[in-house]
Amino acid sequence: MRVEHAQGTCGGVENCVAVAPDYFEVDEAGLIRVVSAVIADADVERVTQAVGECPTGALRLLKDS
Numbered sequence: 001m002r003v004e005h006a007q008g009t010c011g012g013v014e015n016c017v018a019v020a021p022d023y024f025e026v027d028e029a030g031l032i033r034v035v036s037a038v039i040a041d042a043d044v045e046r047v048t049q050a051v052g053e054c055p056t057g058a059l060r061l062l063k064d065s
């Protein structure tokens, strides 16, 4: 599974960073950056929680095809 971030709709609330700091971080410009787009099986539940807690819908899960 993969995670995608849409900078245009990100509100910078940083819920994602709080829940999964190994997948999301704040860069030097203060913008959210995806550290790893590919989600390890063991982390799917936690990253799914981070996506669910994004208030602006800027994060999206993509299933591997």
Ligand code: SF4
Residues within 6 Å of the ligand: 005, 009, 010, 011, 012, 013, 014, 015, 016, 017, 032, 053, 054, 055, 056, 057, 058, 059
């Ligand atoms: S939780 Fe959503 S709106 Fe907040 S920083 Fe992360 S991606 Fe952006």
